[in-house]
Amino acid sequence: MWVAVALLVVACLALAGFSVWLLLGQRRQAALLVQQASQIAAQELRLKELAKRGEAYQRVNVRMGEELGELRKQVATLPERLARLEQRDPTSLSFSQAARLAGMGASAADLTQACGLSQAEADLIARLHRGGKVQE
Template sequence: MLVALALLGVVCLALGGFSVRLLLEQRRQAALIAQQATQGAALELRLKELGKRLESYQRINVRMGEELGELRKQVANLPERLARLEQRDPASLSFSQAARLAGMGASAADLTQACGLSQAEADLVARLHRGRPQD
């Protein structure tokens, strides 16, 4: 009987130790779950912020595309306009000379002074021929 009581005491101590170990493991798991929940909330917030930024970039991209289309429409007819201007009166307006000077880096003011062009004409020639290699 004494042996059975001793054996029962040892089993009770083992069960008590096992219960304490399970309790500590449960607390560790609860702390880990709480930490992951906090990290998950922070990640969710970060994802929302990044989503808003992405939407903003997309709106900007669309606007830039629309503006680029408008600029293409405006610039599309410039070579034709220049050709018409060059054919207008070659004696008084030296557009080919202005084009060569613009290709060499002359400013619109230089073209106005050297070739007798109006400011608008000089701007147009300078923009069309700036940085082009000479023929």
């Protein structure tokens, strides 16, 4: 009889120990879940921030594309305008000479003096032959 009671006590103690072990494991799992939930929340916040930045970059790119299209429209007429200016006085080679000088680095002021062009004409030729930079 005492043996049966002793075995029952040992079984109860083993069951109690196992229950404590399960309880501690459950608490570890709960803490791990809380930590993972916190990480997920931080990742979701980061994703939202990145999505906002991506949208901002997209808006900037669209705006830059529109502005580039406008610049292309403006620049597309410049060669035609230059051709008209050159054809205005066919006996004079001043525009061709000015184009050569601008290609060699002459400033707009140099072009007005050397070729007898107006300031606006010299600026136009200087821009065409130097990528838009006008030197005074």
